[in-house]
Amino acid sequence: MEKIPAIETQPLILDGGNSIRPQKRIFIGLLVATCLILAPLLALLWYVPFVGFTNIHPYLPLILGIVFGAFVILVFSGVFLLILTIMLGRDLFISKRLRGIIVKIVFPLLIGVGRLFGVSKAQVQRSFIEINNQLVLAQKIKTTPDKILLLMPHCLQFHDCPVRITGRVENCKRCGKCHIKGLLEISEKYQVGLAVATGGTIARRIIVERRPKVIIAVACERDLTSGLKDSYPLPVYGILNHRPHGPCYDTEVDLKRVEQAVQVFLPTPESAKPSSEASP
Template sequence: MTEGEQNSETKPRDRKLGDEWLDWKGAANQAELETDERLRTFLTLAAAAILIIVASIQLGWYLTKPRFEQISPSLSTVIEWSAFVLAIVLLAVIAVETVLLLKFRRSIFPYVWAERLLLFLLSKSMWLGEKFGISKDRVGNSFIKAHNLVVKSHASAVRADTLLVLLPRCLEKEARRQVIERANGRAVQVVTAGGGEEARKAIKNSRPSLIIAIACERDLISGIRDVAEKIPVLAIPNKRPEGPCKNTHFQLDDLDDALQFITDRTGKKAEDEKLGS
């Protein structure tokens, strides 16, 4: 029997796996079934990644410093102090940003900058988490909490006049009914996407100003990387009691919170327009 035939036999036949789960063989661990990771997991890994980056820069300088001192002692001193001050400023800015997000739901960065910083730290946190035995689903779940926090902290910059709700094809009927029920009476388009390509097509066709996406952490992160810098995304991770890509559901409170955020934004916008007229 060839290796390809062996792999095909180990893959589950009771579901159509999404692109992010093609390597899944049917034996799900807890993180693949249901993940509710604390926000501090991503924050801790991101902080550790920043410290490693700063330490690596300092180590690089330590190794090259003798060469610079041979060229120009004064130049060496300027570079050394510049690197030191830059490291202190970087750490201070990240610390202030974290405190503002957690305590006051505010950010010192523009929305796009904050998203880029998060995505930069995500890849480093995934790598670091793997070294400590933390699965990418757990890191991803924690990252999504941080991402949603960033979106909500930039409420003044978020337009909620055109809303798209993206659902996965694996969502169970009752969960789908609950989404449609809550969408009734709102200016909301609900679309079921069978994968990343269909999701991108739905976004292109509807041109939303805000997206609520329900999916697994892997698909959500892929989508956030694709569009979040241009269109804010409120991400809701699903629950997978039967493993990925089959009869999934989600925490209804997460959807209610997202819709409440949109309602508050719409009301604030109407109030601002009334005051400005």
């Protein structure tokens, strides 16, 4: 098993694969709390009808206890494997399946559990994004540049820019007033796709048209978590935007981090040639 390629990130990402930063601790902490809440609840569900079940059949309480116990063991095992994947920074051959469970089941559940412990929805969303990224990296995806898509939000464009770039980002005049210029330079340098979306519907249409094998997406917490769920099982590496002027207005992105993410998913230089299956 190979080590996950390192990406230099904000203080939300694993530090060399050996420690867990605060955002991931939130997600894992809520997972453990959920398990600790779930176990006694299942025990109670088993105990309350205990007397009634014995009247039906003397072995029925035992059977129900075994079923509930197996479920609890399964949940705890999943949490353990998830933590192990994050701590080791290695592919345990189940990272893709774990990601599916987290996206479809665990994340919505943790939003509610987070409220019980005073953890805001935004904090859970940020933690979910970091966990998702770790599991995507654990898959050790390598693909040709034409199968990598940089999917950006429209709010990155300078608010007073008269140029329309949602349909064709190459229309950008590269005046340098926003980060679209830098993203174009990354796109051209590595020959990867770049698209700007105004919302989830447009983003989904772009994905269908481009048919990428991996997406590097930039957005706020709400849009990123929504996009991760909508795009599953397609691997999406999420990067939070910066909002120095407030949400949806002249937002920014860490260009260095975007470039590093692109490098992680590219093959070795000698094999980085466009595939014959590339869409026009």
